[in-house]
Amino acid sequence: MVRQPYLKKGTWSRDEDHKLIAYIVRYGIWNWNEMPKHAGLQRSGKSSRLRWMNYLRPNIRRGNFTxxxxxxxxxxxxxxxxxxxxxxxxxxxxxxxxxxxxxxxxxxxxxxxxxxxxxxxxxxxxxxxxxxxxxxxxxxxxxxxxxxxxxxxxxxxxxxLEPPAYSCFSPSGSDLVAVDDKYSMGTDNFLVSCWETQSYLEQPQMIEGLDWEAVLPNSELWHSHHQQCYDPLDDFWINPLI
DNA sequence: AAACAACTCAACCGCCCACAA
DNA sequence: GTTGTGGGCGGTTGAGTTGTT
Incomplete structure (x- = not known):
């Protein structure tokens, strides 16, 4: 009988949040069940996904509904x-x-x-x-x-029931690329990393040194925020690729 | 100050669906 | 067509916080 690894439950600590953010910024979202292990988290995929979707991901407004x-x-x-x-x-x-x-x-x-x-x-x-x-x-x-x-x-x-899909343009400007497929978007939809996946069960490999850029249609903002992303915990901008 | 009630919201659970093998 | 798996969703819980007596 295979012993299930211990999985922590309950409130997420600051350290766990940092681990998850750092991992997703670097490798993106590829397989929620596998990611926590690689990120050094003793959490289930479901718990990690929930934490990211409801709390950690960029562009989330909390409290004070207008x-x-x-x-x-x-x-x-x-x-x-x-x-x-x-x-x-x-x-x-x-x-x-x-x-x-x-x-x-x-x-x-x-x-x-x-x-x-x-x-x-x-x-x-x-x-x-x-x-x-x-x-x-x-x-x-x-x-x-x-x-x-x-x-x-x-x-x-x-x-x-069909929300408009988010999308961004590839480096060449010709291909439309889905967010969370191969590219990781920071706050304001700035592209922060780019990787390729060997297999669904393997951690993606960061594509280093690739001459890539991405912008949303009709947006010039990305160029002034190249390779930056926002840390929602500390409320400041970081450069995750250094 | 203490006890209790009411409220908030992060997180879990179980179910369902889509998709690949 | 069947089965297994991952992801998404809505309902619910319970710990922590705030308000009231």
């Missing part, structure tokens, strides 16, 4: 239900876990109280024969949602 974000969540939840990843895809910089937590701890109460109000209003409405009365906050959120939909090139719920 009124607009709140209305967006409120409106999209009415349409999509509890499909948090689909809702998160329409809220840049927010994770599905964050949105889910926000919904469960705050917005859910609002829905319950509004349902109570609406039940009371319906009863009252029937009595006064005025079926066109609409809950005012419902009207607010639905107009807010209309604005969101108008801002986005979507026409159906299916469109809402």
């Amino acid at each position: 009124r607009e974000e709140e209305e967006t969540i409120f409106g999209l939840q009415k349409i999509l239900g509890n499909r948090w990843s689909a809702i998160a895809a329409r809220l840049p910089q927010r994770t599905d876990n964050d949105i889910k937590n926000y919904w469960n701890t705050r917005l859910k109460k609002r829905v319950i109280s509004e349902n109570k109000n609406s039940t009371a209003a319906t009863t009252s409405t029937k009595e006064t024969n005025s079926s066109m009365v609409e809950n005012s906050s419902d009207a607010d959120s639905s107009s807010m949602l209309t604005n969101i939909l108008l801002d986005s090139p979507v026409s159906t719920i299916d469109d809402l």
